[in-house]
Amino acid sequence: MVAAFRRVVPPVVRRSRHALVVAAIGPVTALGGLLWAFIQPWRITLLHPHGKGVWYLIVEAPLLVIALGVLFTAFVARPLLHDLEELGG
Amino acid sequence: MSRLWLLAAAAAAVALAIPAAAVAHAVLDGSNPSPGQRLDAAPRQIELRFSGPLKVLPDSIQVLSTTGQRFSGAPRFGRDSRTLVADLLDLPKGGYTVRWRTLSALDGHVVSGVFTFGVRYPAPPATAAYGTTGPGTTEQLVRWGYFLAIALLAGGLAFRVVLLRGLELPPRLRRALLISTAAGVVAGIEIGIVGFLLRAVNVLQVPFAEFLYGDLSPLANGTRFGQAFIALTLGFVLVAALITFAWLSDRTWPLAVALPFTLALCTGLALSGHSSSGGQAWASELADWVHFSAAAVWVGGLATMAICLWGTAPELRRVVFLRFSRLAVALVGLVVAAGVYLTIRRLTAVADLWETTYGNVLIIKLVLVAVALAWGGFHQLVARPVVEGEGRDGFVGRLRRSLLGESAVLASVLVLAAILVNSEPPVPKQSPAHALSAPALVRP
Amino acid sequence: MQPPPEVVHWLFALGFLMLGLCLVCEVAVGPEVWRKHGWRPYLWPTFLFVMGLFMWAVMVFFTNSTVHLIAHGLWAQGMMIGGVCLLGLARGKLRSPLWMLSVGLALLVGGGATLVHESQGWLFNRSSFLHHVEGWSAIGASVFPIGLSLRPRSRVFSLGLAALFFALAILLLCHRDAAPIFGHMSPDARPPVAR
Secondary structure, X not given: OHHHHHHHHHHHHHHHHHHHHHHHHXXXXXXXXXXXXXXXXXXXXXXXXXXXXXXXXXXXXHHHHHHHHHHHHHHHHHHHHHHHHHOOO | OHHHHHHHXXXXXXXXXXXXXXXXXXXXXXXXXXXXXXXXXXXXXXXXXXXXXXXXXXXXEEEEEOOOOEOEOOOEEOOOOOEXXXXXXXXXXXXXXXXXXXXXXXXOOEEEEEEEEEEOOOOOOHHHXXXXXXXXXXXXXXHHHHHHHHHHHHHHHHHHHHHOOOOOOOHHHHHHHHHHHHHHHHHHHHHHHHHHHHHHHHHHOXXXXXXXXXXXXXXXXXXXXXXXXXXXXXXXXXXXXXXXXXXXXXXXXXXXXXXXXXXXXXXXXXXXXXXXXXXXXXXXXXXXXXXXXXXXXXXXXXXXXHHHHHHHOHXXXXXXXXXXXXXXXXXXXXXXXXXXXXXXXXXXOOOHHHHOHHHHHHHHHHHHHHXXXXXXXXXXXXXXXXXXXXXXXXXXXXXXXXXXXXXXXXXXXXXXXXXXXXXXXXXXXXXXXXXXXXXXXXXX | OOOOHHHHHHHHHHHHHHXXXXXXXXXXXXXXXHOOOOOHHHHHHHHXXXXXXXXHHHHHHOOOOHHHHHHHHHHHHHHHHHHHHHHHHHHOOOOOXXXXXXXXXXXXXXXXXXXXXXXXXXXXXXXXXXXHHHHHHHHHXXXXXXXXXXXXXXHHHHHHHHHHHHHXXXXXXXXXXXXXXXXXXXXXXXXXXXX
16 A cells, blocks of 8 residues: 555655756846856856956856856756656656 | 775875975076167177076087088086176177077976067068078978868868758768768868977977977967967867867757858968068968968868768769859969969969979969869860759769869878978069068078 | 956856756756757767867967977867767767767866966966866776766766866866966966956
8 A cells, every 4th residue: 555655645745856956046046147147246247347248248158147047047947847747656 | 985085095194205305496587689670879798687597508509600600619507507608709780599408407397499580670580590401301301281270171161061952861971971071170280280389390400309308489479370370270270169069059040150261270371371572462472361271171172072972972962063053263373373373373384384393383283273273174074064954863972082083183282282381482683782671591 | 359268267167067057957857858959968078079069179279389289289189089979979979878988088188288288387377276276187087988988877976076067167167378276376487467
């Protein structure tokens, strides 16, 4: 009975943990970028140009990390969660 | 798992704990005059600024004229131990070479470099710096390998895209063609790097150990040779990506895109060769491109047919041989027409053929081309009617050796082409006033 | 208009971050779900391959020393060959998991090249320190793809490889050409121009 129950239930628990990882990883990345921007605001060169060249204005590392987290969530994680649910994962 | 992480952490801790001295390695940050600069007045002093402290060597700065005359005094520190200066004699109008070689004080590496500037005169390219010698045997062989790689790639792609169009290909043939073109593109990238480094060794004129820390940027950024290296490397990489995509997707269109790219890469060879000098350089470069592109497709296509097709797809031999015969006529026509034009452009007189080294090499090349044409003529006039007519399998099967033979002769023509591309054509006799501004005379 | 070296490091950091994110998700959902959509199995191998393509541009445009040119060329080849092998495995063109060894080899060669091309000591400045850590990390972590070539479904090895990608991303994002490390900076290093 217990074994039969485990056959059904444990995957649900495991599924939810896996789904949580997939759902969270993009936002966590974006949050990491956001925290970085707050902790080291001078890394946002747009706000603190200090005579830096154009490349430092184009490539804003913390903002790019945030963007990557958001894009990953939208284009990879969400479709993946959909597939996970569809396949009963 | 936790044990694994523990081990990794311990390894990282050990690695981080290893004490290391804070040693420096100096690189050239800037100079006055700067590389490639054309000055309106002769400078009294040269200054080199480095990123770290140095030790002055007796030959830390040498400013040399195109004839090798030294115009710089003893080097010494400038405003600090990172700056080297040397006083200059009165520099007459002309191009000058700066050779620098110094000891990075903290890590003991010898760092070196070379650049050029001009006084009331355009700075010569770094490849023409004083002390640079012409390409040696190794460089000629590398150039030949480069030609073979491009021929394998261009010929293989043309063979796949044009000659095999509409045919059902057995998997073994597909695989052989993929390996052949991939080998061509990989060889092109690797040999290109080796060729660039060999030229750089020649330009820098330093032992190998010092060459590792030699500054290559004046060669890469300030010369046509360097620009050709950049363009060809990036072009080869793009072609490699297209071939990879064709392999993964089992589609032919990426190869169809790769073919014109590969042919366009042949312009890089014209850019880095001697076509760029003299009047109407564009016409000479165009002819060079046509000459080499057509030859590459001819040689590479022939070799691909003999090596890849003959053993893997006997049922396609006849039809492909006939298709190649038709294409070869057009290719040979282009090769010969462009070759004749280039010969007329580059030789100042018929006597150059036997009076100059360039002419001598050209004669040998023409003899080999004649042998290749005769061989091709045999395929065209004797083999083709047989294949078209009764097409005996035994005869068609034996053609492979003959095709390989023609390929080998053409490959040997490329050796001579490599020597010619690396050599200076005969210089027309000019008046002394004109000769002063002739680019060829910038070189010693 | 050449970008400063530290900016190039940051851009490659984003690539490694993407690789790590994908690999963690693949491990989390399992290969069946990950491969449900046709494009997904190719996602991170393609990123690796494209990073290799861009590394060639770094090789030809950053030529301040021969050893840099050779190191950049080795990384470019490592990433491209690793990417091609992974793409071949994803597509089914390559069958044997032993092709994963190419990624291990790329890490060994790339890590070695990182250490050789960094001519300064550990504590010269931040960039030097990070190069040393990156080089040793890549060499140490080559055990993960080698392990995957023997046990392709091992989550430990997959997560180890993902951890390396995250670590490389963070280390590369920490790069600044003129900055101290642990409050230390050699007086002979160039002075910091920004905080």
